[in-house]
Amino acid sequence: MKKIKTKLFILAAVVIGGGIVFSFILSKREARPNVIFILLDAARADRLGSYGYEEDTSPNLDAMAEEGAVCLNNFSNGKYTLESVPSYFYSRYYIKSLFPADADIPLQEPENLFHEIDHEAVSMAGVFKEAGYRTVLFSAHPWLVRGHKLVEDFDEFYKVKERHSPHADAGTVFKRVENWLETNPDRPFYMYIHLMDPHTPHERKEETLLFADPDYDYQAKFDRHGNPRGQFIGPYGDWRVPEDFTEEDRNYLNALYDGDIRYSDRCFGDFVRFLKKETLYDRTLMVIAADHGEHLGEHGLSQHGGKAWDAVIKTPLILRLPGKVPAGTRIDYFTENVDILPTLVGLTGVSVPAGKVFDGDNIFELTPESESAKWALTRESIRSKEFKYIIDKETGEELLYELKEDPAEKNNLAEERPEQTAELKNTMERLLSRSKERYSNAVRKSPPRLPFAIPAHYFKLESKSPIQAIRKFNYPWQDQEIISLARSKPVWIHNSQSGRDFILGFNQTGLAPLSIKFPVPNGEYRVSLDCPGAESIHGYPGSVFKISPGSDKTGPSVQVNTGLPSARQRVDLGIVRVENNSFETVINPVSEPSWIMIRYFGFEPVLSAAEAGQIDSEEAAERRKRLTALGYAQ
Numbered sequence: 001m002k003k004i005k006t007k008l009f010i011l012a013a014v015v016i017g018g019g020i021v022f023s024f025i026l027s028k029r030e031a032r033p034n035v036i037f038i039l040l041d042a043a044r045a046d047r048l049g050s051y052g053y054e055e056d057t058s059p060n061l062d063a064m065a066e067e068g069a070v071c072l073n074n075f076s077n078g079k080y081t082l083e084s085v086p087s088y089f090y091s092r093y094y095i096k097s098l099f100p101a102d103a104d105i106p107l108q109e110p111e112n113l114f115h116e117i118d119h120e121a122v123s124m125a126g127v128f129k130e131a132g133y134r135t136v137l138f139s140a141h142p143w144l145v146r147g148h149k150l151v152e153d154f155d156e157f158y159k160v161k162e163r164h165s166p167h168a169d170a171g172t173v174f175k176r177v178e179n180w181l182e183t184n185p186d187r188p189f190y191m192y193i194h195l196m197d198p199h200t201p202h203e204r205k206e207e208t209l210l211f212a213d214p215d216y217d218y219q220a221k222f223d224r225h226g227n228p229r230g231q232f233i234g235p236y237g238d239w240r241v242p243e244d245f246t247e248e249d250r251n252y253l254n255a256l257y258d259g260d261i262r263y264s265d266r267c268f269g270d271f272v273r274f275l276k277k278e279t280l281y282d283r284t285l286m287v288i289a290a291d292h293g294e295h296l297g298e299h300g301l302s303q304h305g306g307k308a309w310d311a312v313i314k315t316p317l318i319l320r321l322p323g324k325v326p327a328g329t330r331i332d333y334f335t336e337n338v339d340i341l342p343t344l345v346g347l348t349g350v351s352v353p354a355g356k357v358f359d360g361d362n363i364f365e366l367t368p369e370s371e372s373a374k375w376a377l378t379r380e381s382i383r384s385k386e387f388k389y390i391i392d393k394e395t396g397e398e399l400l401y402e403l404k405e406d407p408a409e410k411n412n413l414a415e416e417r418p419e420q421t422a423e424l425k426n427t428m429e430r431l432l433s434r435s436k437e438r439y440s441n442a443v444r445k446s447p448p449r450l451p452f453a454i455p456a457h458y459f460k461l462e463s464k465s466p467i468q469a470i471r472k473f474n475y476p477w478q479d480q481e482i483i484s485l486a487r488s489k490p491v492w493i494h495n496s497q498s499g500r501d502f503i504l505g506f507n508q509t510g511l512a513p514l515s516i517k518f519p520v521p522n523g524e525y526r527v528s529l530d531c532p533g534a535e536s537i538h539g540y541p542g543s544v545f546k547i548s549p550g551s552d553k554t555g556p557s558v559q560v561n562t563g564l565p566s567a568r569q570r571v572d573l574g575i576v577r578v579e580n581n582s583f584e585t586v587i588n589p590v591s592e593p594s595w596i597m598i599r600y601f602g603f604e605p606v607l608s609a610a611e612a613g614q615i616d617s618e619e620a621a622e623r624r625k626r627l628t629a630l631g632y633a634q
């Protein structure tokens with residue numbers, strides 16, 4: 001602790017003197033430091049040597065950490081990419097989810113469609129562009145695509161792909177970056193590099209062998225991509241490991257992951273050698289961070305998503321800038337990914353555009369006594385050094401952990417300690433209130449431009465037949481309980497389990513029509529229906545339903561045949577004009593007996609030819625394949 005205090009003192013001196021130093025530097029524009037922000041998707045802090053890991057996963061990252069600052073208690077503000085990336089791009093706890101230009105994947109909660117980015121927000125690329133920096137983005141993530149709001153602010157965007165892999169590896173990405181650097185940097189640049197190597201699939205590679213038990217038979221519990229054979233439980237990569245997952249299996253999962261980190265580290269080391277050769281290394285603010293961590297068997301999970309447990313929110317943050325960040329700085333107080341952008345602004349001395357504000361702070365201006373240095377937040381959790389509170393927004397379930405006694409977050413004390421639980425919840429709401437207010441006030445004025453889909457979770461249903469609400473991970477034909485329920489009487493079943501949600505009608509005789517309603521912004525859309533087909537399900541033949549989209553119930557209807565054998569049937573329902581910010585439709589059984597299952601409605605905004613030209617359907621199909629391989633879709 002004493003050591004940390006001394007470092008902080010030195011740091012304080014640097015920060016206090018910063019004004020004078022910057023006024024000198026800014027008079028010589030070319031002397032401003034470049035920024036290279038390397039994002040290791042799904043990298044956990046505790047798997048790096050600089051964070052105390054005992055395996056030799058990160059010699060090159062550790063060497064950089066020695067020469068800069070390590071934020072020992074850094075947290076991401078989201079549990080998966082879609083939640084986390086916009087958050088640090090804009091330094092916002094609450095921000096509209098910025099979905100990609102992909103016709104197939106972006107399931108949306110309707111609320112998100114009614115929001116814009118608030119007018120006080122500015123992205124990292126926006127800040128540096130305004131300051132005269134050349135801004136460039138290299139991404140191996142299939143979600144960052146042209147036309148995407150997160151990409152638009154950059155001057156240049158390079159999507160790095162590999163033909164036979166869901167993502168380009170770090171070596172390939174750094175090669176592209178090096179080519180760019182060899183020809184381009186005539187003025188200070190801000191570069192964001194999104195690497196996917198620590199992300200699932202954790203393919204077995206040369207580096208795996210450094211950490212794995214050579215006698216372990218990995219083929220029984222892992223598929224050929226290095227994923228534990230388990231059960232998909234959510235749309236954001238959540239995956240349950242098999243019930244009989246042993247300590248050896250877990251060790252192997254760890255070895256695969258450590259191999260991914262070690263591989264990323266090797267490529268990073270080569271890149272640093274390149275930067276030194278080009279005399280760029282000491283003129284560049286280097287940043288290493290992650291958008292979230294990864295479950296490695298904790299809570300019976302692999303991949304990420306789930307709840308805000310430390311495995312997914314405790315992420316690395318390492319910064320190096322000689323002359324500004326003293327070597328060996330170790331920051332013990334809490335920092336968060338929303339602090340990254342304000343910290344980069346502080347260290348480079350660029351100005352924040354007028355009227356723009358960040359939710360986070362420059363970490364070098366915090367002290368251990370600052371309120372924000374005591375807490376880490378996501379939208380549904382708050383953590384201090386001693387405690388963590390989590391609320392499940394879907395079920396209302398609350399969790400409270402005493403972290404010193406229970407670092408693995410296994411023993412939920414919420415019921416036992418209602419007062420403490422309520423107090424932490426109040427603190428969380430208080431600290432998030434400004435961000436939430438900005439988000440709530442940022443109401444969308446124009447219709448969405450990109451396709452989206454609304455999953456069954458958000459449907460409001462009405463029918464003369466009973467509607468049975470359930471929450472299940474299983475699809476109906478894998479679950480005897482659902483099947484018997486459906487057969488017992490004419491009933492519509494509504495599964496609201498996120499990621500597995502559906503409407504199911506088993507029509508024996510007398511199943512009444514079902515009216516479905518949910519919020520969609522006004523506009524004109526080509527509407528489709530995701531409705532899996534099969535010749536018959538448990539003896540019930542696929543059959544014909546009449547669907548009348550649009551609020552005009554007397555309007556034209558479309559016949560849907562669920563008997564066409566296709567696991568992912570997309571039924572085109574034609575062009576629909578949505579008014580009163582509400583989409584309505586009626587599902588009418590025609591033949592008996594029969595069945596229908598609906599997972600979501602897709603909405604493709606009707607665009608002008610110029611707008612439509614920006615979205616490439618072949619690209620979208622290819623991206624879908626990559627996202628599936630990354631565990632983001634089935």
Ligand SMILES: [Zn+2]
Nearest residue numbers: 041042081291
């Ligand atoms: Zn991610």
